Amino acid sequence: MNKPIAHKSGIILTGVTTRTTNAEEAGPDGRLPKLWETYFQNSAALQACSSRPEYIYSLYTDYESDASGEYTVLIGHEVKEGTPLREDAAFKQAVVPESEYLVFTSKKGPISEVVLQVWVEIWEYFKGSKEVRTYTGDFELYKANGFDPANAEVQIYIAIK
Secondary structure (H helix, E strand, O other): OOOOEEEEOOEEEEEEEEEEOHHHHHOOOOOHHHHHHHHHHHHHHHHHOOOOOOEEEEEEEOOOOOOOOOEEEEEEEEEOOOOOOOOOOOOEEEEEOOEEEEEEEOOOEOHHHHHHHHHHHHHHHHHOOOOOEOOOOEEEEEEOOOOOOOOEOOEEEEEEO
């Protein structure tokens, strides 16, 4: 199964963050639903400082090892280099590294279902793929305008060597 490859330049994101694992997210105490709630409570402020408010990013970065280790998730928006953080320090910045990315696209549907379906596809894909993940930074990309969690579509970019 061939997936499109996209070259992306590095970008800076500002958003809300948490540190988690796939094992934690598979259980009842997953942190990502709460992180999305926090994002939506702050989305107007995040979009106001964004250079591209039409896109929501969910960046997976600072991998401890691979898909089984800890990683940091930042949900937010792209900003121009040098954009100051808000004084309350509620937001963090992170860099999406310049890289080649395999692009996986979901079907439209409830966000919690379609995102999980694509991640399962990604994990299966890399079990037998000639491409190798770098674990330097992967991201989900959503269109912010008209974003509907009940009928979402997501593209997931996986950094490869």
